[in-house]
Ligand SMILES: NC(=O)C1=CN([C@@H]2O[C@H](COP(=O)(O)OP(=O)(O)OC[C@H]3O[C@@H](n4cnc5c(N)ncnc54)[C@H](O)[C@@H]3O)[C@@H](O)[C@H]2O)C=CC1
């Protein structure tokens with residue numbers, strides 16, 4: 122049955138689950154549109170800093186947050202009677218958090234997934250985890266928001282364009298309208314899988330791009346990485362049943378270009394440090410924020426083997442991160458693969 126909203130869109134009761142930088146930026150966006158927005162956060166210091174100082178000093182410093190945001194450490198308080206829930210918990214903790222959320226979510230709720238990644242082990246997308254855990258919510262009510270969108274820039278009101286993917290067009294239209302502002306333009310898309318594959322693979326490519334930068338290479342290397350990385354994204358998407366045109370869109374090449382080229386990207390910065398000689402665990406031990414590409418390089422690599430999809434950049438990134446391969450050797454391996462026609466690949 123197609124989704125119908127039984128109230129005016131301005132009356133939506135909304136909650137954001139996850140008070141990291143993206144969760145806080147999305148809460149700020151919704152709050153600035155007038156929505157009274159509950160924000161579930163894990164850390165007491167984050168709840169306190171938002172409640173008392175109107176700032177998330179840990180994950181999104183220097184942004185004055187709206188009075189319409191109510192931070193809470195209590196999931197029930199955050200989720201009770203909400204019509205739209207935005208899930209922004211990093212992939213590593215999404216499943217356990219979704220299970221805790223489940224008892225407090227009404228079946229008719231819209232669930233918007235803003236997390237990027239593929240789960241290690243199950244190889245599920247983030248909306249796949251939500252569909253598997255929130256079994257009482259109709260599958261069509263679970264949708265995805267993605268695209269080139271650094272939290273800091275969205276929070277500062279810089280023009281940003283994203284896509285909302287949903288299988289039910291009415292769900293997509295409702296969420297599109299709920300999020301859209303003159304500085305945050307939202308397109309709709311029916312290809313959830315493609316949008317989520319794009320969001321996961323681009324983070325692996327961002328690490329690879331950062332590694333090249335850390336090794337001291339330049340613009341030629343980066344452009345090659347982005348172009349061939351897009352090819353890998355398309356190939357995996359094709360094998361999984363995603364639509365090819367999705368990868369030419371915001372959640373594909375759009376987000377790929379953004380995160381492969383900007384110092385604001387945590388994945389790119391992580392890769393840069395690897396290229397400069399630091400090790401994965403050493404970098405992670407100093408980060409409070411996530412670089413989803415670290416986990417996605419493992420899950421996407423495993424997926425590529427399972428589906429027999431050629432993804433050499435993903436493979437070399439995985440080997441650098443998890444098998445201690447030397448980054449310069451990894452790049453050499455990529456550059457000296459068998460020479461071939463640019464489009465000599467079953468997926469062209
Ligand atoms: N920051 C950004 O610019 C964007 C982030 N995203 C995605 O949003 C998702 C969330 O990332 P951010 O908001 O950036 O987070 P973040 O990296 O800024 O902060 C880390 C988050 O992890 C949470 N966390 C730590 N341990 C946890 C646990 N045991 N259980 C539950 N939560 C725990 C923290 O409370 C915090 O909310 C990621 O998948 C990321 O790829 C998507 C678009 C933009």
Ligand SMILES: O=C(CO)COP(=O)(O)O
Pocket residue numbers: 237268269270271272324327376379380385386387388389411412413
């Ligand atoms: O997904 C993002 C922008 O669209 C954020 O990228 P990073 O997680 O690499 O900072």
